[in-house]
Amino acid sequence: MTADSPTSHEDGPTNKISQETRDRHLKAPRFVLPSQHWTAALQSPCRGAAAFRHVGVIPAEFTGRRGALAVRGAEEARTRPPRGGGGRFFGSRRGSGRKTPTSDSESNCGCTPGSAGVNQGERGSAEAQKELELREDEGRFQGYFRLSRAQFDDLLARIGARITLQDTNYRRSIPPEERLSICLRFLATGDSYRTIASSFRVGISTVSQIIPQVVTVIWESLVEEFMPVPGAEEWRSIAEEFEERWNFPLCCGAVDGKHIQMKAPPNSGSLYFNYKLHHSLVLLAVVDARYRFRVIDVGGYGRTSDGGIFANSAFGQALRAGTLDLPPNQHLPGADHRGSQPHVFVADEAFPLRPYLMRPFPGRGGLTLEQRIFNYRLSRARLVVEDAFGIWSSQWRMFRTLLEIHPEVVEKCVKATCVLHNFMRMSADGRAPACRGAVEQEEPLPGVRRMGANNATRDALNTRDVFMAHFCEEGAVPWQPAE
Template sequence: MDQDDRDTLALILVLRRRRQQQQRQRIHWVHPIHRLRRTHGEFHRLVQELRLDNYQFQRYFRLSVEQFDDLLSRLLLNYIFCFFVFYRYLATGDSFRTISFSYRVGHCTVARIVGEVCKVIWDCLVDEFMPVPKKDDWRAIADRFLQEWNFPNCVGSIDGKHVVVQAPSNSGSLYYNYKHTFSIRLLAVVDANLVFRMVDVGGYGRNSDGGTLSNSPFGQALRDGTLDLPEDRVIPGAEDRGPMPYVFVADEAFPLRCNLMRPFPGTNLATGRRAFNYRLSRARLVVECAFGG
């Protein structure tokens, strides 16, 4: 190895060592706009003033001060700032970038806050506001369906909705649906009073209603018989047919199962089947009304 080769090798080693040192010495850089968060950000200025005016506070967050504080007291949040950012996002539907300018944080920080607070709210409140029904609850729901919609042994109406999203990176056609948009699937079970009893969010947009049901925890519990449904019961006026199972009702996009009823297919149906489809359609309508359809 001649002198030139030695010099070249020494230079490479010096540059490599310098690069390693630079990687160890990470530079923390904060945008000048974000540095003024405590003096000019909405949380430290506008929000504190809004708390003195309940009407304006409610217009800003879609919650009263009392409701806001009550909900905050239930959650295990160490940083109140995150809760205000999250609810401003829910109240407006603005982009993460718009919220980030208002509260003077990075838009990636807003995205992380929204995801984390959503999880905290679900974990803390789901057992109180959306517990999985027990046998007595299912019976009460069925009694209400019979009273309101004239459909016996019905414990819920099922439907799925598309929630439009931006296509995640490298997701291909997983989220691309028949409406030619990208979405995730929301599956819901609604009772006779239009109350959501169970929900599942996160199925791929390209999945059908039946596929979404099969892949959801609710669908698996329905298939495995672990929903704690009551024992079969005789339908009023049809005592000769013996006890019948409790069922959920859905449209023709869902599969027919022992505990899942769908309409008879076709148009030229016998009178009895047309009457059944009419009754089922009325009972199933509650989930569409709950969705606002």
């Protein structure tokens, strides 16, 4: 018995239906069924209208004789063009933009809305073909996902089990590789959920659930390995790299903050409104000599300034309390007569001067040669954090757009991309920038304003003077300013 058969044990004979009833049902809006649906119905274990209900193209309430008539009407519609503005499509969205009756349950189970029966196989085959084409071209693959094929497979092996959902009798769940692809594509472009949903042929609500879930799993799975809290030995190793690469001894990292631009959340007032006249979250980061994020603090309100962000961050509080586990004081190279000095972090004028935090001498004019030499050496070491932000925002270009997502999702995306930045640089096939000039010179992320009062203590002033004297005498380099 074929799918268009008018009778079955469930539907019953149709010759008992009055002509009036038959005409009323046949004049109702018909279902335009692609040929794939007919093939799926023929392969279904059910018969007649039950087969079409099984593949999801006829509503469940179309039972008995009504279902048989619907099948006959569908067969007639298949042989001629649809009337008026087109037929009705179940499991998809038309011009009205209304959700399908099954969209809520589909989004809750993490499946693709509108992917009933062979529709989902159709979408899956298209995505598999796209991934196959991308994998054949390493450059296109890395440009699309921002990860090489080996990095993508490594990341999927680490998080795949945690982003895999269970298949149901209703439909198959989206596979983990596709969920990861959706997330990476959003991070790489910053496109709207609607655009991402159209690219991967899934529902908008599905994308809105996949992205927060996947970025959370990425952060939790990678942070312990690729962004652990440094101990005393790690801080000492970072200081040695700064001295070797950037000629700044006893430096444990460069500190800076950036604003992540986003759309104002509802009922937030001026909480996120910053001095750049847009709404933002603040990312505070410590970067080592190899452009890797070592400590990050994200979530500060854009309006916060004058010491609020730095002082209230976990990093700032640990520095102030002395619980950051920094190495003990040491002598500067070749300057034992100057006494032991603390390990420090370097920052710009937005940060306060502290014994553990060096900032340049203020002002552009009226500085002595020694002060200009100190500013040059400090800025040379501090530029690693600027370069790291440039590499990071160039890789994940969502941070060069206005983000129209909830602040909590923005925070999760920032954390995930920071740890992915380290993952890419520390993986075996990661590529380091050829030179400092390879980083784009534009500033996609606005910097932060003054983050603390300038009433430095005497110890902080003395520490800066000792570093300045060292850079001008035993620690001088040939290329620093001479006049």
